Amino acid sequence: MTAPSSPNGSGSPASRRRTFAIISHPDAGKTTLTEKLLLFGGAIQLAGEVRAKQGRRQTSSDWMAIERQRGISVVTSVMTFEYGGCVFNLLDTPGHEDFSEDTYRTLTAVDSAIMVIDGAKGVEDRTRKLVEVCRLRDIPIITFVNKMDRESRDPFELMDDVEKALALDTVPMTWPIGVGREFAGTYDLVHNHVRRIDRDEEPIKVNGPEAAIFDEMLPVGTEAWRESALLAKEGAKPFDLDAYREGHMTPVYFGSALRTFGVQDLIDALIAYAPAPRAQVAETRTVLADEAKMSGFVFKIQANMDPNHRDRIAFLRVCSGKLARGMKAKLVRTGKPMPLNAPQFFFAKDRQLAEEAYAGDIVGIPNHGTLRIGDTLTDGEDIVFKGVPSFAPEQLRRVKLKDAMKAKKLREALQQMGEEGVVQLFVPHDGSPAIVGVVGALQLDVLKERLAAEYTLPVDFDPCQFSVCRWITSDDPAKLNAFVESHGSSMARDLDGAPVYMASSAFSLRYEEERAPGITFSAIKDYQ
Numbered sequence: 001m002t003a004p005s006s007p008n009g010s011g012s013p014a015s016r017r018r019t020f021a022i023i024s025h026p027d028a029g030k031t032t033l034t035e036k037l038l039l040f041g042g043a044i045q046l047a048g049e050v051r052a053k054q055g056r057r058q059t060s061s062d063w064m065a066i067e068r069q070r071g072i073s074v075v076t077s078v079m080t081f082e083y084g085g086c087v088f089n090l091l092d093t094p095g096h097e098d099f100s101e102d103t104y105r106t107l108t109a110v111d112s113a114i115m116v117i118d119g120a121k122g123v124e125d126r127t128r129k130l131v132e133v134c135r136l137r138d139i140p141i142i143t144f145v146n147k148m149d150r151e152s153r154d155p156f157e158l159m160d161d162v163e164k165a166l167a168l169d170t171v172p173m174t175w176p177i178g179v180g181r182e183f184a185g186t187y188d189l190v191h192n193h194v195r196r197i198d199r200d201e202e203p204i205k206v207n208g209p210e211a212a213i214f215d216e217m218l219p220v221g222t223e224a225w226r227e228s229a230l231l232a233k234e235g236a237k238p239f240d241l242d243a244y245r246e247g248h249m250t251p252v253y254f255g256s257a258l259r260t261f262g263v264q265d266l267i268d269a270l271i272a273y274a275p276a277p278r279a280q281v282a283e284t285r286t287v288l289a290d291e292a293k294m295s296g297f298v299f300k301i302q303a304n305m306d307p308n309h310r311d312r313i314a315f316l317r318v319c320s321g322k323l324a325r326g327m328k329a330k331l332v333r334t335g336k337p338m339p340l341n342a343p344q345f346f347f348a349k350d351r352q353l354a355e356e357a358y359a360g361d362i363v364g365i366p367n368h369g370t371l372r373i374g375d376t377l378t379d380g381e382d383i384v385f386k387g388v389p390s391f392a393p394e395q396l397r398r399v400k401l402k403d404a405m406k407a408k409k410l411r412e413a414l415q416q417m418g419e420e421g422v423v424q425l426f427v428p429h430d431g432s433p434a435i436v437g438v439v440g441a442l443q444l445d446v447l448k449e450r451l452a453a454e455y456t457l458p459v460d461f462d463p464c465q466f467s468v469c470r471w472i473t474s475d476d477p478a479k480l481n482a483f484v485e486s487h488g489s490s491m492a493r494d495l496d497g498a499p500v501y502m503a504s505s506a507f508s509l510r511y512e513e514e515r516a517p518g519i520t521f522s523a524i525k526d527y528q
């Protein structure tokens with residue numbers, strides 16, 4: 001069995017990193033939990049700063065106008081804080097369901113996730129989708145059942161819901177003592193201790209559910225509670241660190257983010273159980289976090305963080321070694337050197353020059369379009385990381401240019417937007433204008449806004465005859481060629497030149513799939 005991680009600040013810098021995301025359905029309490037986690041790390045003085053960001057007020061990481069209008073975040077940011085000898089990198093994923101592509105890519109840069117579930121609601125849609133993405137990379141998940149201070153569903157029922165809806169084994173690590181107004185604290189089933197919500201004190205050691213303290217904490221229904229706690233303790237599968245780390249089993253904690261209750265359990269669990277930076281699979285070999293040489297990949301590009309400077313920040317997940325400011329990295333795609341003169345760390349409100357960063361850290365690299373999503377930077381070795389995926393868009397549109405003289409400029413701008421991951425770009429074989437694809441409609445608004453603001457290209461979108469597309473591959477190049485030839489008017493190339501088949505409906509896609517043995521149609525593609 002894998003040894004739990006040591007929380008005492010010893011070990012290599014990589015082994016002390018915990019890089020994670022919080023996934024949830026909107027309103028489950030992700031923002032509240034983020035604030036409380038940051039408070040623990042002293043990263044923010046006042047709870048509320050994260051909310052201020054959401055609260056449509058101006059903050060140092062500025063938004064685009066569209067975000068302000070809509071009052072939602074299309075920015076995925078990273079927050080770093082330290083606690084208990086560990087450095088935590090919390091990658092924020094936008095809560096709005098429209099902008100999911102960015103969220104998906106962010107999940108490729110984390111080693112684990114906390115899943116927040118509203119105790120009254122159980123597993124909701126968006127959580128289900130996000131867990132599917134975690135599963136693509138076997139990302140281990142810790143579950144936090146939130147809002148126990150409100151009327152909630154039965155804890156067993158909630159765990160059952162997780163098991164059934166998400167196909168994850170659950171293990172209760174804590175057990176709620178009462179619920180709603182009677183919520184008095186949690187009983188830690190692993191360490192046999194009690195935390196009280198009304199007292200800010202060290203947990204109290206007990207012998208088991210029969211302890212007298214429970215009569216005091218839960219005057220009504222104590223015996224029934226004892227039975228349920230005993231069942232949770234004795235009846236559940238034991239926590240298996242390997243199964244958790246492989247993404248099959250999720251430890252479950254109960255609490256209330258609003259009341260800052262259960263948050264300490266989560267931090268302790270991250271320190272003790274969550275994996276340190278994982279080995280990353282590259283095309284030629286697997287790269288271990290503790291290797292001496294620096295390597296990393298770009299999973300996100302953020303433009304206009306500072307509107308006065310029009311800068312673009314590429315977010316690099318360091319995968320191995322040490323990134324030192326001033327070093328010359330190699331951009332493997334072009335083979336060219338890339339000096340890292342101003343790598344940056346992000347905190348809840350600020351950014352600051354990163355003098356050095358280690359595996360698991362996320363650094364922002366300012367650049368003017370040199371870096372694109374999926375790029376690998378190294379100390380010199382030619383490795384290319386796999387696994388920053390592209391998801392088949394759910395909407396396809398043609399870009400209608402109001403001024404036909406600017407067609408060339410539009411092509412260049414779309415290429416750039418495609419490389420930044422704002423939209424996906426498809427160039428049809430038949431020479432017709434480019435098609436853009438998005439997972440969420442908001443991406444189209446962002447594209448429109450940016451083309452107007454940065455390239456003075458006012459555009460509109462026309463519907464296009466296609467509604468779905470798939471990347472196609474085959475073990476037999478002749479078969480692939482034959483398919484491409486015979487479907488010329490439905491074929492396009494993506495940014496990397498990979499063939500994409502477009503269909504007018506899911507029905508016609510299925511029809512073609514059935515008639516094309518030997519061709520694989522795929523809805524997910526790794527960036528090259």
Ligand code: GDP
Nearest residue numbers: 026027028029030031032147150256257258259
């Ligand atoms: P997000 O959309 O997932 O980021 O959710 P928020 O953190 O913004 O929370 C949504 C709402 O639920 C807000 O009104 C919070 O104050 C409330 N909330 C969050 N956590 C708790 C909790 O533990 N108990 C109660 N009663 N309300 C909570």
